[in-house]
Amino acid sequence: KNQVEQSPQSLIILEGKNCTLQCNYTVSPFSNLRWYKQDTGRGPVSLTIMTFSENTKSNGRYTATLDADTKQSSLHITASQLSDSASYICVVRGGTGGFKTIFGAGTRLFVKA
Amino acid sequence: DAGVIQSPRHEVTEMGQEVTLRCKPISGHNSLFWYRQTMMRGLELLIYFNNNVPIDDSGMPEDRFSAKMPNASFSTLKIQPSEPRDSAVYFCASSLLTSGGAGDEQFFGPGTRLTVL
Numbered sequence: 001k002n003q004v005e006q007s008p009q010s011l012i013i014l015e016g017k018n019c020t021l022q023c024n025y026t027v028s029p030f031s032n033l034r035w036y037k038q039d040t041g042r043g044p045v046s047l048t049i050m051t052f053s054e055n056t057k058s059n060g061r062y063t064a065t066l067d068a069d070t071k072q073s074s075l076h077i078t079a080s081q082l083s084d085s086a087s088y089i090c091v092v093r094g095g096t097g098g099f100k101t102i103f104g105a106g107t108r109l110f111v112k113a
Numbered sequence: 114d115a116g117v118i119q120s121p122r123h124e125v126t127e128m129g130q131e132v133t134l135r136c137k138p139i140s141g142h143n144s145l146f147w148y149r150q151t152m153m154r155g156l157e158l159l160i161y162f163n164n165n166v167p168i169d170d171s172g173m174p175e176d177r178f179s180a181k182m183p184n185a186s187f188s189t190l191k192i193q194p195s196e197p198r199d200s201a202v203y204f205c206a207s208s209l210l211t212s213g214g215a216g217d218e219q220f221f222g223p224g225t226r227l228t229v230l
Binding site for chain 1: 157
């Protein structure tokens with residue numbers, strides 16, 4: 001079964017600290033993986049996309065990694081800011097019988113001053 | 114471009130009433146998605162259209178839900194009759210869907226917060 005699991009469910013960190021969010025998937029065949037950021041009361045916005053051949057991709061203070069062999073991805077946030085407080089959703093595209101888009105449940109990040 | 118436009122932003126209705134949610138996708142996009150989001154279940158794909166044709170409606174919870182896309186610039190999601198358990202935020206998203214490449218980012222609208230009393 002094609003699944004995307006994220007951990008932790010929620011996370012509280014102090015402003016300025018780093019954190020890493022995890023995403024494990026069982027989707028096969030794999031096409032790509034995106035990390036979305038969803039601010040409270042708004043729709044998700046794409047942060048990064050990674051395809052099979054990419055291991056690391058950065059977008060400002062956000063760095064995503066992908067290990068296609070172990071089917072794991074991480075999103076590392078450096079020097080967190082209060083505005084990083086949001087839900088981070090891992091989304092994998094792939095699967096047999098046509099390409100499907102499978103959403104993880106998200107990690108809720110709270111950055112405290 | 115104004116992005117994906119959804120209306121209304123908030124809807125409060127009573128159980129049994131018909132609810133219609135509206136979406137205008139980004140011009141030039143060929144795919145449109147309807148999602149429902151709740152605290153308990155996260156984001157759930159209800160249905161998606163490609164070139165105005167429904168491709169996958171396996172996420173539509175039951176016959177009370179229906180969606181249409183009469184043209185490339187407009188879609189509706191209708192719930193009739195509505196029930197309290199339908200209370201959620203409904204998102205519409207659009208994308209330029211390719212055959213599996215990286216150009217399939219979904220752009221989400223602001224959502225419609227539906228409350229069924």
